[in-house]
Amino acid sequence: xxxVAQPEDQVNVAEGNPLTVKCTYSVSGNPYLxxxxxxxxxxxxxxxxxxxxxxxxxxxxxxxAEFNKSQTSFHLKKPSALVSDSAxxxxxxxxxxxxxxxxxxxxxRLSIRP
Amino acid sequence: ETxxxxxxxxxxxxxxxxxxxxxxxxSGHNTVSWYQQALGQGPQFIFxxxxxxxxxxxxFPPRFSGLQFPNYSSELNVNALxxxxxxxxxxxxxxxxxxxxxxxxxxxxxxxxxx
Numbered sequence: 001x002x003x004v005a006q007p008e009d010q011v012n013v014a015e016g017n018p019l020t021v022k023c024t025y026s027v028s029g030n031p032y033l034x035x036x037x038x039x040x041x042x043x044x045x046x047x048x049x050x051x052x053x054x055x056x057x058x059x060x061x062x063x064x065a066e067f068n069k070s071q072t073s074f075h076l077k078k079p080s081a082l083v084s085d086s087a088x089x090x091x092x093x094x095x096x097x098x099x100x101x102x103x104x105x106x107x108x109r110l111s112i113r114p
Numbered sequence: 115e116t117x118x119x120x121x122x123x124x125x126x127x128x129x130x131x132x133x134x135x136x137x138x139x140x141s142g143h144n145t146v147s148w149y150q151q152a153l154g155q156g157p158q159f160i161f162x163x164x165x166x167x168x169x170x171x172x173x174f175p176p177r178f179s180g181l182q183f184p185n186y187s188s189e190l191n192v193n194a195l196x197x198x199x200x201x202x203x204x205x206x207x208x209x210x211x212x213x214x215x216x217x218x219x220x221x222x223x224x225x226x227x228x229x
Contacts, residue, residue: 043220094214104156
């Protein structure tokens with residue numbers, strides 16, 4: 001079965017430090033990979049996606065993610081965290097062969113302390 | 115450009131009742147998807163509509179149904195409500211041809227509580 005795993009329910013980082021939010025996937029074929037962020041009482045907002053090409057993808061608000069096919073991972077990173085980055089982050093995967101369906105992970109709550 | 119708008123934002127129903135949730139897609143977007151997000155979980159795909167036709171469905175029973183209108187707005191209908199239907203229902207739109215590479219634009223959601 002196709003699945004996306006976010007192994008950490010919560011990640012705590014001090015402001016100014018680098019952050020990593022982990023995502024691994026278990027799918028057949030070549031997936032498209034996404035990160036979305038959800039702020040309180042808001043819908044999800046797109047951060048970045050990997051379709052093909054360069055394994056390092058840069059997105060909004062200084063975030064980036066690295067696609068690692070051998071480890072089936074797509075970890076979200078930022079060199080220097082801001083308090084305003086505190087939110088709920090979702091990794092997601094979709095497929096060319098089933099364009100209508102996106103599978104989301106369970107989410108990781110990122111908390112940045114001043 | 116306007117984003118995705120959903121109504122109502124909150125509602126409370128009792129078991130066995132029916133509910134209709136509404137969604138206006140972002141200007142220029144012709145594909146609408148619906149997701150259910152239970153507390154503490156990621157969004158679960160319900161179904162997608164493209165040009166007024168259902169274009170894919172997740173693992174939800176037939177009492178979850180939908181419509182898309184010529185202006186690309188959409189409705190989600192849930193019949194015979196159960197307690198487990200309590201969740202945030204998210205609508206998302208995307209432009210152009212249906213593709214797994216499309217970025218979704220989400221609304222803020224409709225929070226349904228079933229008592």
